[in-house]
Amino acid sequence: MIRKTYINYILLNLIKMLDKNYNAADVEKKWQDYWEKENIYKFDPNSKKKIYSVDVPPPYASAGHLHVGHALHYTQFEIIARYKRMKGFNVYFAPCFDDNGLPTEKYVEEKLGVNKNTVSRSEFRKLCIEANEEVERIYRDKVFKRLGHSYDWNLLYTTIGNEAQKVAQTSFVKLVKQGDCYRAEEPTIWCTYHQTALAQAEVEDLKRKTKLNYIDFDLENGEKINVATTRPEFLAACVGIFVHPDDVRYEDLVGKNAVVPIFNQKVPIMTDEKVDKDFGTGIVMICTFGDNTDIEWWKKHNLPLKIIIDKRGMLNELALEYKGLTLNDAREKIIEKLTKEGKLKNREELEQTVGSCWRCNTPVEYIVTKQWFIKALNYKNELIEQGRKINWYPEFFRVRYEDWTKNLGWDWCISRQRFFGVPIPAWYCNKCDNIVVAKENELPLDPLEIDRGKCTKCKNGELKADEDVFDTWMTSSMTPQITARWLEDPLNYKKKFPSSLRPQAQDIIRTWAFYTILKSYLHFKEIPWRDISLGTFVLDAKGRGMHKSKGNVVWADILLEKYDVDTFRHWVGKAKWGSDIPFKEEELVNGKKFLTKLWNASKFVLMHLENYDYSKPNKIEDIDKYYLLKLNDIIKTATESYETYDTSEANKAIESYFWHDFCDNYLEIVKDRLYNPNVRGGESRKSAQYTLYKILSNLLKLIAPVVPHITEEIYHVDFAKNEENKSIHTAEWPKEEKIDGKLIIEKGDLFVKIVESVRKIKTDNKKSLKDEIVLTLDNKSLDLLKDLIDDLKAVTKAKEIKKGEFNTEF
């Protein structure tokens, strides 16, 4: 044992070769540095190759942990970028960070102890940029570089950067000019905690328990009706009562007036089909505004407006004695009073789902304010049309996009009453209705820092700057334009737009995908990308979503302390795009085993290529041709699968061929020829060497996008210098090669079948596979395999092959 290892050691050192064991840590570091130093992934703007551009999702850079789902998804499309590069495209793969949102704002506020009262918006922005740079540098090294990602870092953009701000503001100015962006006083969805308007897409469900209150209202004639409501705090804002038109119980009420308790306003009783007769008492009060239906009915029935809450969710003077109370406090007080007056007849527990702010979970309210909107409702059909021009992978996600588009109820509200973000470049006259929007050539700017002086329209008022900022999607919806440098480099921009691919998560189809399609349509009547591919969603081992609150989140950076990057990437390569996968750490074992196998098989092959002159032999043995033909099939399958973003299918096919056809069978078959140079005049050994070289070099390339480090290491032992190539990642993707020979597949299949039978017999008889046998084959087989007899003898360890009925003797 010791002796054998020692001899191996000597041999390995004599013939420049792969180390005995694969040392992942060293290899990974070595090549990551090399790629960076040699600019392997640099985008060449002057290249004549076709461009493949990726509209990368800008990640929030955070100093904290990296979610395994995130690492998976980013690696998933990184694999595609590598594939396309090898396929001959000039790949435009620009990294980016989203550092313009609330997380950055919070981080700076907490870390530096500043807030919007102590610094100006532009100072605050400067602080954010500084804080981000540090975090992003760490993120870049600890995450992207560590995962072996092949971005061209010269192309980096950040959503807080000038170009991104300019694009967002330019988009706004252009849309205002063309009439697709307007300012209006409308009921908007409102978060009382953040004191900002929200888009429909920012509202999430919140399940909670509440009380349904049955309250008596007096009629003018002295009769009483009973109304069920969960929001008695809105009594002051009550502007009407509804019953169902077919509800015989209440036929007589319609047209009469009711008197609202406590506040005593008279409100009309009307009918609407949408009333549910079976809910509560079947009598509904409508207030401005308790919920969505209130807004609908308010508009439909032309009811008056009574706003009783302010931006903080506090009641105002219209709420009389309840002024200054929060909605919750007012509810308690009002219930108290109603009880005292004997008007509260009953209270029931009720489970309800209310909309809430996606950031803070505060239930949303509806407030009438001046907001900017981008038209979407007008273009529903066009947007669905645009969606159909895009290739969706998997296809069924287009349905989700169409459903969302069809069911849109609001235009897109783009203004937010936040402090930090992209400023809205507009000014308003404080005397008349004049709105002044910045000119495109002034952008980017912060209107708060520019004095526009007197109103040009009424000559009387002053122009006051808009203090709001854009919804973050206002920037994100322009990522194809930002990444391709729409404004910075308009000439080259056209080569990169529409993007080839938008990789993204399925849960933001209604936001990111939708808004991006909308913007590209409004600005260019164009689709933003040719393909959209929805990544894999990682669940915990039991198939539940990973949430910090559940404590079941797996962090990729911790995983990478235990496993090699290529091991992790191997797992990524097998994940199916668009579907959910449960995360099981045991499954990483697979990747580890694969790397070891690849290393050892390569070591074996390279050892036997030591004195190979790389020329084509005069004659290629039939069994060699058989495995070359099978390689062709794999190249075809892998290529076709990659073209539809089915990395999982591609890699399964490649790996199965590598492991079972190549290692388990082919390597065993050729050992005899390799170890005995004089067998069959030496030419058969060369045939084996030629085949080994071909297969291994192609396999390495096929698997390189998934496991870039180990393949680069092996490639550089021999292949790189022959191909005069700096990196396997700039090598050409394998192509099928023409191979002639009659009946090769039939011969090979029979050959393998015989080998497998012999192995089974040996195992059944508890014999070692190297035990010698006497093999008997029928005439037909012998005839078909007449040129392969030597290989068959060698691999089955048959001393002799006889004619007769199939049999194996020891």
Next chain:
RNA sequence: GGGCCCAUGAUCUAGUGGCUAUGAUGUCACCCUUACAAGGUGAACGUCCCCGGUUCGAGUCCGGGUGGGCCCACCA
């Protein structure tokens, strides 16, 4: 309430109307085979969620259930 996706050995998974249902992990047996024991060769483990239909033939198509996941709407 609506839409979409999913259900296959213990676990994860392939299967796009057609011979005996794929592969991996785990389990068991045997084999140290001049790359690899982190390996090799085999074996066991399946009512393909249930019911009905179409078909010569259904894991696959259709209808209806059941159970899970995601998205949306929502009762005032």
